[in-house]
Amino acid sequence: MQIDLPKIFISPSNYIQAKNILFNADPYLSRYGTKAVIVGDENVYGLVGDRFIDYLKDNDYTVTKLMFGGEASPEEIQKAIDEIKDTPDFVIGIGGGKTLDTAKEIGQHLNIYTVIIPTLASTDAPISRLSVLYNEDGTFNAYQFHTKSPDLVLVDPAVISQAPPRFLASGFGDALSTYVEAKAVGDIHGFTNAQGIGTITAMKIAQASTDTIFEFGAQAFEANKAKVVTPALEAVIEANILMSGLGFESGGTSLAHALQNSFPALKKGKHLMHGEKVAYSLLTQLLMENAERDVINHYLHFFLQVGLPTILEDLGWEDATDDELMLVANDAAAAWTGIDQLRFDTSPEAIVAAMRAVDQYSKDYQGHALAE
Ligand SMILES: NC(=O)c1ccc[n+]([C@@H]2O[C@H](COP(=O)([O-])OP(=O)(O)OC[C@H]3O[C@@H](n4cnc5c(N)ncnc54)[C@H](O)[C@@H]3O)[C@@H](O)[C@H]2O)c1
Ligand SMILES: [Zn+2]
Numbered sequence: 001m002q003i004d005l006p007k008i009f010i011s012p013s014n015y016i017q018a019k020n021i022l023f024n025a026d027p028y029l030s031r032y033g034t035k036a037v038i039v040g041d042e043n044v045y046g047l048v049g050d051r052f053i054d055y056l057k058d059n060d061y062t063v064t065k066l067m068f069g070g071e072a073s074p075e076e077i078q079k080a081i082d083e084i085k086d087t088p089d090f091v092i093g094i095g096g097g098k099t100l101d102t103a104k105e106i107g108q109h110l111n112i113y114t115v116i117i118p119t120l121a122s123t124d125a126p127i128s129r130l131s132v133l134y135n136e137d138g139t140f141n142a143y144q145f146h147t148k149s150p151d152l153v154l155v156d157p158a159v160i161s162q163a164p165p166r167f168l169a170s171g172f173g174d175a176l177s178t179y180v181e182a183k184a185v186g187d188i189h190g191f192t193n194a195q196g197i198g199t200i201t202a203m204k205i206a207q208a209s210t211d212t213i214f215e216f217g218a219q220a221f222e223a224n225k226a227k228v229v230t231p232a233l234e235a236v237i238e239a240n241i242l243m244s245g246l247g248f249e250s251g252g253t254s255l256a257h258a259l260q261n262s263f264p265a266l267k268k269g270k271h272l273m274h275g276e277k278v279a280y281s282l283l284t285q286l287l288m289e290n291a292e293r294d295v296i297n298h299y300l301h302f303f304l305q306v307g308l309p310t311i312l313e314d315l316g317w318e319d320a321t322d323d324e325l326m327l328v329a330n331d332a333a334a335a336w337t338g339i340d341q342l343r344f345d346t347s348p349e350a351i352v353a354a355m356r357a358v359d360q361y362s363k364d365y366q367g368h369a370l371a372e
Helices: 026-032 042-058 074-083 097-110 165-187 200-225 231-251 255-261 274-288 293-305 322-335 348-371
Strands: 015-017 035-040 062-067 090-095 113-118 130-134 140-145 152-155
Touching: 015 231, 026 113, 026 152, 035 042, 035 097, 042 062, 042 090, 062 074, 074 097, 090 097, 097 113, 097 130, 152 231, 165 200, 165 231, 165 255, 165 274, 165 293, 200 231, 200 293, 255 274, 255 322, 274 293, 274 348, 293 348, 322 348
Parallel strands: 015 152, 035 062, 035 090, 090 113, 113 152
Antiparallel strands: 130 140
């Protein structure tokens, strides 16, 4: 007898969020052993990483420090693994999404515990059981799926509150896309990143992420500008990282993520963060789905409030030709095999049309908003 398509929900073993937890982490880390390897970049070591290593050493851990060079590429990951001589008990990734994806790869490769410490709420990468790999030139390489999710995700809002608000806004872009994309996948009973079909649980969590951000995002953004932790900031950190992470992984990603992955196909434009690319791609998906005007306005209004891209100029593509936009659209349409099953026209022509329509809609929206 054949089984039904399995509904699958996966998650990290532990998520712990508390202000100032980083320098009080010993009780939560000691269960994984005493021999740690830590991966971070120069910037993050300077901000908190080196002090954290001192804290670990003061608490009798032995620590091997690895330097992340900036790209989660197979080459760089292999280089990091080669530097590890003596198998540690656990790996700690500290920093942004690319560093964390590298740490997950190391944990998987060495078959050791994986501890993830995001110093930003810029993506939902901390939660997932996958790493997004890139080529050295920054183009997308592959989604690398692992056999287990992180053992511990340790989130310190005091650290995250010190980062520039652009990072938090990017996290809003990534997280607000989660429900819209999961819904599109759920509508066709499509496969998710958890390698099954979605659950009501994942969909409800994705919805909760959106609701939390719309309710507390603006206040949280201001708190982040002031570099302080407030209940609103704590709420959206949980929404950007935990809720969005659980929602996207077991709910599914669709057009917006396929599209943002393809931005490098057009070899010009501004350097954008993951969540910024997702934000523009989400607006594109909403127009392709023919979402109601109130829904589009809701997202657009919020994106403008927090400085997320809503016009082509924000991407550095104000003079992009249709042929150039078609490069991106073709790449997106080719990259995701399920794309043509979505319940709306996902042809490259439809993608380009929607990208242009977003630009025009936002310009007009802003014009009217200014005139009011
Ligand atoms: N694996 C997944 O499920 C998943 C999900 C979403 C995104 N991603 C990946 O995550 C990556 C994007 O991550 P990102 O947006 O965090 O950017 P990033 O990792 O490329 O860069 C983060 C930058 O912020 C700096 N930084 C870190 N903490 C800081 C702090 N507290 N203050 C100031 N600067 C700080 C870092 O030094 C780095 O330069 C992409 O590669 C994307 O594909 C993966
Ligand atoms: Zn994402």
